[in-house]
Amino acid sequence: MPTPPGSSGLKKAEPVASRAPLALVTGAGRGIGHAIAKGLLEDGWHVIATDCDADALDALARSSPDRLPLSIEVLDVTDRAAVAAVFDRYGSLDLLVNNAGIPGRRCAIGTISEAEFRKVLGVNMFGMFIASQEALRRMDEGAAIINIASASYLVSPNVPHYGMTKGAVISLTRSMAMEFRRRGISVNAVGPGAIDTLMQGTLSAEHRAHLARTYSDGPMPPDVIAAAVRYLASPHGRRTRGQALLVDEGTGLGIDLW
Numbered sequence: 001m002p003t004p005p006g007s008s009g010l011k012k013a014e015p016v017a018s019r020a021p022l023a024l025v026t027g028a029g030r031g032i033g034h035a036i037a038k039g040l041l042e043d044g045w046h047v048i049a050t051d052c053d054a055d056a057l058d059a060l061a062r063s064s065p066d067r068l069p070l071s072i073e074v075l076d077v078t079d080r081a082a083v084a085a086v087f088d089r090y091g092s093l094d095l096l097v098n099n100a101g102i103p104g105r106r107c108a109i110g111t112i113s114e115a116e117f118r119k120v121l122g123v124n125m126f127g128m129f130i131a132s133q134e135a136l137r138r139m140d141e142g143a144a145i146i147n148i149a150s151a152s153y154l155v156s157p158n159v160p161h162y163g164m165t166k167g168a169v170i171s172l173t174r175s176m177a178m179e180f181r182r183r184g185i186s187v188n189a190v191g192p193g194a195i196d197t198l199m200q201g202t203l204s205a206e207h208r209a210h211l212a213r214t215y216s217d218g219p220m221p222p223d224v225i226a227a228a229v230r231y232l233a234s235p236h237g238r239r240t241r242g243q244a245l246l247v248d249e250g251t252g253l254g255i256d257l258w
């Protein structure tokens, strides 16, 4: 893996003169992204934690030991100019984790407005596309992209627009993996099942009760997904290309997806 150049973006504390490989995580302020950022820091990455929520990023910075190379950047993944500006500040990335996502309102297809539909597509699909495109323009051989999809990518009752975006994430993952294989860049996806984050707050009580029965111990902790990302980001993991690793206790094996 190439050694990243020194970086000069916003730092959480003292400027970090880090020669660690450079990873950028989107939506890192809370939930799964937060766990991924912490896990990568433990693995020796210099992590650029980004989120559109500045308060959440502050909480992450406060809870991380000062000795670890953590940079924070307030960033909306749908804003291409802002994404490009952050990438330019840090130079060539070794790892991009496209994690930022929104759930969408739970509703029947007939009741989704075009505005709601575009909003979910905007973050989950275009945000991932924009960040990936800007990263790939700057990545060298040995770099990696990991996209957070969802185990509900095949069918997503009550949130069809959300499920559609996650299917698109996996499709684009495979296309990017094929196109960039010869440049030695690995692109994979991780598809979480039910994970215990704020996103679960959008579920009905009935759905939550179902998940409590379906999973061995209810919705899984975010660290479970961070572990899959840490594996795919490792030298061995980067030999995997174009895969979607579903981490869902097998709940998606049949049609019983929810």
Ligand SMILES: NC(=O)c1ccc[n+]([C@@H]2O[C@H](COP(=O)([O-])OP(=O)(O)OC[C@H]3O[C@@H](n4cnc5c(N)ncnc54)[C@H](O)[C@@H]3O)[C@@H](O)[C@H]2O)c1
Residues within 6 Å of the ligand: 026, 027, 028, 029, 030, 031, 032, 033, 050, 051, 052, 053, 056, 075, 076, 077, 078, 099, 100, 101, 102, 103, 123, 127, 148, 149, 150, 151, 191, 192, 193, 194, 195, 196, 197, 198, 199, 200
């Ligand atoms: N929690 C689950 O059960 C579950 C299951 C499958 C997939 N996922 C996926 O995992 C990812 C993380 O979800 P989570 O459960 O941690 O959700 P979460 O709502 O707890 O966290 C999402 C984070 O993304 C940030 N974000 C939202 N829009 C953004 C934007 N435009 N630009 C930058 N940041 C933005 C939010 O501020 C938040 O910090 C999402 O892509 C989600 O679709 C979650």
